[in-house]
Amino acid sequence: MESYKDIAEKMFSYNLVVYAEDPEFYKFYFKPNVIIDPVGLSCDRVREHVTKSGNINVIGIVDGDFNDSIEHSNLFKIDYYSIENMLLCNHTKLETFKQDIISYVREKSIKKNRLSISFDNNNYFLHKENTKIQKKFLDYINTKIVTPEQYIKYMDLKNIVQAHQKKFKKIYISTLHTQVKINEIFSESETSRLKSKIDDVENVDLIYGSIDYGGYEV
Incomplete structure (x- = not known):
């Protein structure tokens, strides 16, 4: 068949x-x-x-x-690294979350590390992951990720975007095409x-x- x-x-x-x-x-x-x-x-x-x-x-x-x-x-x-990054960068409903990530990345001077996220009731907290990016990707990262805005576009943020949506029960992918x-x-x-x-x-x-x-x- x-x-x-x-x-x-x-x-x-x-x-x-x-x-x-x-x-x-x-x-x-x-x-x-x-x-x-x-x-x-x-x-x-x-x-x-x-x-x-x-x-x-x-x-x-x-x-x-x-x-x-x-x-x-x-x-x-x-x-973008993934469609979750596209969602984060462009959807108006995630603007506050995006700006919080940009501020955190800028404050902590993060460039080569992924982030994780934790929750306390309706508050969320960002954390720098200690797990290193594979060496074969470092040339790409050094070239593409210079600013915090580029970080949210090209870094692997799939897990924290998915976790944020799951926690707050808000799935915005269905309206991403309007953005x-x-x-x-x-x-x-x-x-x-x-x-x-x-x-x-x-x-x-x-x-x-x-x-x-x-x-x-x-």
Whole structure:
């Protein structure tokens, strides 16, 4: 029996197939003849599936992690460590949390360490982790993370953003598309590379804002 992915890639009514860890977010940036796998995959699974696919119109969107390289012509990296960083940097509901992290990072002169978070009732406290970043990532960090603002964009903050949302029972990913335009998701060069790919696909557009379920730009 063919898998959902195999069937989707063979559907002639769709000219582009997109795989991502957070498909419910990225669906707002492509239209109209596009199918985005509704089941989110890990970034490793996205990489594996896209690199092994023989369909040139199958693309994947992956986290930046600590890597700027072009791994495959059909893999596109966001200009953040992860989507949690994108959420932290851009969502208005997390502005206070973001500013608290920036202040803490600036005060403690943190650059090469991850953070952890603890809670006391509705108060939260940030802590510098002592676990060192792997040596192979240090050149990237020294180049990309110079300011506290760059720290919240490119450092691994997935765990503390997830913990904050879980604690306060506020999940903002469903409205992130209203806060971020496509050229704020990817670097300038990666946006250009993605646009070039989309331009080669018939009847598919890349939305520079985003669209809601009714098809209206927001």
